[in-house]
Amino acid sequence: MASRLGTQLGEWRATTAVAQSLADRIRMLLLDGRITVGERLPSERALAAELGRSRATIARAYELLEARGYVVRTHGSGTRASLPARRIQRPAAAGDDVIDLTIASVGSAPGLHAATVRALDRLAGLLGTPGYSLDGLPELRARIAERYTERGLPTDPEQIMVTSGAMHALTVVLAAFGERGRAAVVEQPSFPHAMDALRRTGHRLVPTPVTPDAGWDANHLVESLRSQRPALAYLIADFHNPTGATMPELERARLAAVARATGTLLVVDETCAELDIDRGWTPRPFAAHGPAILIGSMSKIAWGGLRIGWIRAEREQVAALLGARPSIDLGTPLLEQCIAIELLDEMDALLARTTERLREGRAAVADGLAAHLPGVAMPPMPGGLAAWVDLGGPWSTALSLGARDRGLLLPPGPRFSASGVLDRFARIPITWEPELTAEAMARLGAAWRALHAGELPSATRMASTAVV
Known part of the structure; x- marks a missing residue:
């Protein structure tokens, strides 16, 4: 074996x-x-x-x-x-100006500082309370529930639990509903840290393919549920990370029906759900088609440093989540919740700004591929965080190593796989400023040319493994 x-x-x-x-x-x-x-x-x-x-x-x-x-x-x-006791060095480039493409984030919103100042007045009204917020501030839960209702999924505040980001939300969901030793269906590729969390809680990962152009193989996904009868399935149905695909509504309805029949809990990550550039249509949230736990976050719209996420679930599921949470933490910080309330009141402006940044970033990546990686095409991506680029051969790992030698951190394709495959793909964020993206693509092009010239990358400098 x-x-x-x-x-x-x-x-x-x-x-x-x-x-x-x-x-x-x-x-x-x-x-x-x-x-x-x-x-x-x-x-x-x-x-x-x-x-x-x-x-x-x-x-x-x-x-x-x-x-x-x-x-x-x-x-x-x-x-x-093991890892060396010393801190792992980041790659050295001219002036140590490392460009980190492991991070796909649009940066802080322009109104974040003003929202923080306004939030201090809200916080002052809470200073007489104990300060613990296991389910979240009622006003914030009401704002989040209202947002779901506006998107076509009627929701009550009692169906919302506020968390410290999306990964924290997934941790709470797995604490309440995970089943060690059972199968868990995941997309391939998928968000690496979600797969890590499933493995850590003892789940056996069953991958199902997603591509930028064709999206999900619906028959494969349905057959995986029917044959494996997994405890849960972790999906990113809107602007899938990293392919940017969106699951059609008919496929959502079919999958929800099959999951109900197989007893599979659907956990749908909506972190990227509103990162639209020019998709041309807007699906309803997955739970509008059948039972599903939804996970959301402010990090990709407002700022990664604002650790605010949430879970949308049925009331009895929220009760189970509240029962599991105290073993993990005792609530999300109140100041950050107050800031989130202020920002949700400005959601349309936040999304407009994010859309513009993503549109500029997408164009910069497309220009960089055309200029520096001849023969590598820009995939279709009407929204989301990154381009999932087909390199045309199993070169992603070697290209990643060569890029590090040039001061560019780029996670290899297999990092997004449940089984160590996908070495012909690379995830390139579209979230950085065009000028920085242009420099990053120039460095990637230098690594690409060196790779195809037969030059061997240095293996003496590697970076940390977090992918955002």
Whole structure:
């Protein structure tokens, strides 16, 4: 049986000395999150047999990793993945001006400071209270419920729980409804940290494909539910991250009906739901078609530093969520909730500003691809955070490493996969200013040319694994 490391290595082939090449590949798998810290790696003998290499080669690769702190070898306990005790260096470029494309965020809203000042008056009226807010301030829950109603899904404030961001919302949902050992359907590609959270809670991931042009394979998704009868399915139905696709309403209705029949809880991430550029139509929220827990956030519209998210669910589900939350935290900070109330009153202006930024960013990425990556096409993307670019070959990981040498952080395609595939794709954010995007694309083009000229990237500098 193939080991998890062997599966993640996939079609690995040595590009330099075999042991060094293998060590570099394992280190990359660790640093982009596909191998977890503390995970036990196969024995030298087992990995040698699996890869068709000599045991001496595997032993040497493990020695190289151990010397740099990327594995810990203990007699009787085997070899486990680790990280060096020192802080991992970011790549050096001219003047250390690193461009970080692991982050897809439009930055802070122009009115955020004024909203914060106004929010202080709201906060003053709460200073006589205990300060704990397990479900969220009533006024904020009412604003969020009203927004859902405006979008075509009648909602009461009692159906809303305010959280500290979307990932925190997913953590609470999994604490209340996760079932360790059961299957969980996820899109492929999908948001990496959501998949990490599902794995951490003991779910077995079952991927279903999504592409920018065709969207979901509805038959594959439905058959996955019917055959696997998963505990839950985690979906991003609106401006899917990272492909930008939107699920048609008829497919939502069909999926909701099948999920009801199979007993599958649908958890739909709406973080990107209102990041429209020019889609031309607006679907109703997924729960308008059948039972689903919805997760939302202010981070992609207002600011990533404003840690405000929410869960929209049925009342009995909210009761279960409230029962699970105290083991995680005791509520979302009141000041941030007060700021969110102010910002929700200005939602139309916030969305207009976000749309303009995304339109400019999309054009800048398209121009950069045309100028610096000949033959690589810009995919269709009527909204969302990033372009999911088909590189035309399994070059994403090597391109990511080469980009790091040029001061550009770009997560490789497999980071968005449940099974270590998708090495022919790269996620390029459309959220940065056009000038910065132009520079980023120039650096990416330099890495692209070096890759196709046969130049080997340095493996001495890697960045942290967070993808936003």
